[in-house]
Amino acid sequence: MTQPEIIKKFKEKGYKITPQRRAIIDVLVKSGKPPTAKEVLRKVRVISPEVSLDTVYRNLKLLSEMGYLIQINLRSSERSRFEILKNGEQCHHHLVCIGCGDSVCLRQCVLSEQDLKAIKEKGYEMVGHAYEIYGYCPKCHKKK
Template sequence: MIYTEKKIEKILRQRGCKITPQRRAILSAIIHSREHLAPAAIHKKVCQEHPGVGLVTVYRTLEILSELGLICEMHAGGNCRSYMMRRPSGHHHHLICSDCGTVIDFTDCDLGELERRLSKETSFKINGHLLEFLGQCRNCCKETVIR
């Protein structure tokens, strides 16, 4: 686990956010779960320890954490989204220009749901994945147009 509660609180403070008991509780619930959780599920977890925390507050906190890139949001089947802590060291992916070879890294791939589904359908124990996008970078696009 990369981000500790302390570190996250520091980041929140730097952004001008206040550290309230509600936010601590929400943060803790997310940090101590390895799964993607829907807002309602997070709310339920939080309420077990801290009854009275409003679902609205959960939504608001998730929005801030997501904005700061501390948690990642994913949209799965059904209607609702879910969130989990981002694991910075986890993995990253590439966007590669097939003309000039430029490589850009990105980290958020939102493949959790697909992974889970594949795992279920195939009985595979999935350890990781490789994802690469191929295309033309801005410069190479221009050149193609000009010619």
């Protein structure tokens, strides 16, 4: 999704658009490789020097809960990466290298219709889920 599309959704849901929030969304949308929270912080601080890591995390959480952001869980949570979903995309998952932290998108969700049905039947409202495949990328595999 683009930054204006996400900002429109925030407004529709009654969230305030602060310059910091705008900058955080901007950094996420423009990042080639999905950034970590600290990388987001570093880039946002160029525009909004007073922004805190807490604010970054709060916004990442909100974007995830609204379904616009995927969290890619590396083995240490500090290094989780965040990727804005494409328009109309519900979810996808990742291959993660435990050597260098590189990640590759798998263009599909692993939840089946049956899983989704079971979640509903159990009375849960799903706000997110995680699924990563850990291993070594070809570069790291060669080094071993």
